[in-house]
Amino acid sequence: MNTTSSQPARVLLVDDSDAMLARASAVLSPNCVIVGAVKDGTAAIDAAKTLHPDVIVLDISMPGMTGLEVAANLREEGLTAAVVFLTVHDDEEVVLAARQAGGTGYVVKLRLASDLNVAVQEARAGRSFVSTLH
Amino acid sequence: MTGPLTRLAPHCVLPCFIVLVELAVASSAWAQQKQVLVLYSTRRDAQIAVVGERELPRILDKGLNNEVDYYSEYIDRARFPNPEYRAGFHDFMQVKYQGRRFDIVITMDEVALEFAATFRQEFFPDTPVVYFTSYEDTRRVANSTGILSHRDMLGSVELAIALQPDLRHIFIVSGAEPDDQFLETTRAQLMSLESRLTITYLTGLPAKELESRLAALPAQSMIYYLIVSRDGTGENFHPLEYLDRVTAIANAPVYSWVDSTIDHGIVGGNLKSQTVETQAIGELALRVLGGESADSIPISSRDLNVRQVDWRQLQRWKIDESRIPAGVTVRFREPSAWDRYRLYILGALGLLLVQSGLITGLLIQRARRQRAETGLQASRIELRGSYDRIRDLGARLLRAQETERARIARELHDDITQQLSLLVIDLALLRGDGQARTLAQEAMTRVEQIVKSVHELSHRLHPTKLRLIGLVAALRDLQHELTQADVPITFTYDRVPKTLPPDVTLCVFRVVQEALHNALKYSHAHAIKVHLEGATEELKLTIADDGVGFDVNAATGKGLGLISMAERLEAIRGTFEIRSQPGTGTTLDVTVPLSIVKHAGTVTV
Numbered sequence: 001m002n003t004t005s006s007q008p009a010r011v012l013l014v015d016d017s018d019a020m021l022a023r024a025s026a027v028l029s030p031n032c033v034i035v036g037a038v039k040d041g042t043a044a045i046d047a048a049k050t051l052h053p054d055v056i057v058l059d060i061s062m063p064g065m066t067g068l069e070v071a072a073n074l075r076e077e078g079l080t081a082a083v084v085f086l087t088v089h090d091d092e093e094v095v096l097a098a099r100q101a102g103g104t105g106y107v108v109k110l111r112l113a114s115d116l117n118v119a120v121q122e123a124r125a126g127r128s129f130v131s132t133l134h
Numbered sequence: 135m136t137g138p139l140t141r142l143a144p145h146c147v148l149p150c151f152i153v154l155v156e157l158a159v160a161s162s163a164w165a166q167q168k169q170v171l172v173l174y175s176t177r178r179d180a181q182i183a184v185v186g187e188r189e190l191p192r193i194l195d196k197g198l199n200n201e202v203d204y205y206s207e208y209i210d211r212a213r214f215p216n217p218e219y220r221a222g223f224h225d226f227m228q229v230k231y232q233g234r235r236f237d238i239v240i241t242m243d244e245v246a247l248e249f250a251a252t253f254r255q256e257f258f259p260d261t262p263v264v265y266f267t268s269y270e271d272t273r274r275v276a277n278s279t280g281i282l283s284h285r286d287m288l289g290s291v292e293l294a295i296a297l298q299p300d301l302r303h304i305f306i307v308s309g310a311e312p313d314d315q316f317l318e319t320t321r322a323q324l325m326s327l328e329s330r331l332t333i334t335y336l337t338g339l340p341a342k343e344l345e346s347r348l349a350a351l352p353a354q355s356m357i358y359y360l361i362v363s364r365d366g367t368g369e370n371f372h373p374l375e376y377l378d379r380v381t382a383i384a385n386a387p388v389y390s391w392v393d394s395t396i397d398h399g400i401v402g403g404n405l406k407s408q409t410v411e412t413q414a415i416g417e418l419a420l421r422v423l424g425g426e427s428a429d430s431i432p433i434s435s436r437d438l439n440v441r442q443v444d445w446r447q448l449q450r451w452k453i454d455e456s457r458i459p460a461g462v463t464v465r466f467r468e469p470s471a472w473d474r475y476r477l478y479i480l481g482a483l484g485l486l487l488v489q490s491g492l493i494t495g496l497l498i499q500r501a502r503r504q505r506a507e508t509g510l511q512a513s514r515i516e517l518r519g520s521y522d523r524i525r526d527l528g529a530r531l532l533r534a535q536e537t538e539r540a541r542i543a544r545e546l547h548d549d550i551t552q553q554l555s556l557l558v559i560d561l562a563l564l565r566g567d568g569q570a571r572t573l574a575q576e577a578m579t580r581v582e583q584i585v586k587s588v589h590e591l592s593h594r595l596h597p598t599k600l601r602l603i604g605l606v607a608a609l610r611d612l613q614h615e616l617t618q619a620d621v622p623i624t625f626t627y628d629r630v631p632k633t634l635p636p637d638v639t640l641c642v643f644r645v646v647q648e649a650l651h652n653a654l655k656y657s658h659a660h661a662i663k664v665h666l667e668g669a670t671e672e673l674k675l676t677i678a679d680d681g682v683g684f685d686v687n688a689a690t691g692k693g694l695g696l697i698s699m700a701e702r703l704e705a706i707r708g709t710f711e712i713r714s715q716p717g718t719g720t721t722l723d724v725t726v727p728l729s730i731v732k733h734a735g736t737v738t739v
Binding site: 017019020023026027060061066068088089090091092093094096097109110112113114 | 551555560581582586603608611614
């Protein structure tokens, strides 16, 4: 990953909300290349396979597969993209579950504006990031 | 009387004196005694003589205070019809009773009366005579009285006709005795019947011939036995013994006229009572002995006949008892089983009745009980049905509630929180300076507070996280959420499957939630332990506190918490048991099967 650190990170956005996708895209686009934006887990897996993003920004609460399940599936498929979870859950247990599912970053949507860029960069560098809320 | 005295005199003076005294006593008694002579017209063992000898001394003794000197003689003319016998009897009487003065002479029937009348002057000129006769034309002698009871020969035949309505032949049996008067009387009385019945007189036949006749009489016959003392060959018989022979060989019912014949095989008849006859004579004799003038007592006419039948003979001749006319005495009736065992039969019947009543009562009771049981069974089934419906309704309500809560929680969480998050993001992205920046910052903070509140509300409504983080994490979360400084909650788990059916997850979560809330609220526990353990086929949950405990039996069905717990578990075929006693804390054991079972419904988590 370090070899590509000079390049802007290739990011895949996954969220069932168009508005949220737009905000995330707006926040990330100055520093990253948004390779795709999809609205459900299945589409996310397909996109990950074809687009080979460096980082996947993945909403946890979605209809169909949850973000956690998508992450687990990606690992099973052997895809190595770093996963930054994006969620409204401000909850330690969910953070723990997200880690176990293979997430590198954990950004609470309320902190999207301030934290997402940091989390993506950290994730690309192989480091963990968790939004601090309290 | 002087003989013995003269013989004794030379031997001893003293004994003589004693004997003299005795004689004096005896002679004074003799002077007071009534001298009674009874003359019978029959042999000594004829029934009238037997009855007379039994009854007359007794009646006279009783009436005269035992002062009776009683003599009786028998003129057996039936066996000795020759005049020499009469002359010899006269001589015997003369010798025997020479110098005897009788106070009364009683004559039974015609022969005796005739003898007494003939030799009265010679034997007892001043003695009153009391006589019994069967004939109205009997001549009353001087200083006499008597009883007339004429023989009712027709009465017996009328009784026979009543008993044998188809009677056509009468065979009249009498012997070779020289008693024409009796036969004539009979003939005269039966004359009226001759137009309707054939009457045959078998008189004075040889016994053999008579018996062969009697054994082969035509149908619809009767035998009328008058008396047989001797047969045509001159053979003598005791009339009753001969009657026994007749009734034994006869092929038709035998009737008679005097009650001595009853019990000798006759069917019956209008029978003269010899006992009553003797009693009447005895009483009449007492009146005369008491001083009444015989001539002043009129001849009394008495009906001494009693209609009677021998029940055994009715059976022998197969005569229907219902034919017996009213007023006829039935004798020798063998008591029927009913007569003999009436008490026992009635008792047995009574017992049977009581028993039948009891059995009937028991049967009725059993039928009632069966009906009641059937009804009860139906009620039970109905109740079971109601219970099932209520349980089903309860489960559906629970599911509906959970589903609705989940929906609202999701709306709150996924939609409103999402919207608010967007608002916060937008506020964060807002470019501005100074006051606007500060306002945006404040708005963000406020919205974050709202998000937090909505998040909590959502969580309270439904643990949305369950689906994301699983049962163990959710329980751990619950543990942290509910733990209080003075009531630590520990949560341990072992071999819990990674994936569980959503309804099992939710149910177990809810049960733990409910149990922890209860424990915290009521138990005053110092510590609560939650343990979850997975096995191949089931999930075991134990929640134990060290609180005050409670009476499980008394509490069962009371608390809504317990009921909803039970209903939740029932919906996924789970079971639970509460172990508690006042003062010992409470342990709740829950078992949930994990076998693949299609549950009644699932809750979308």
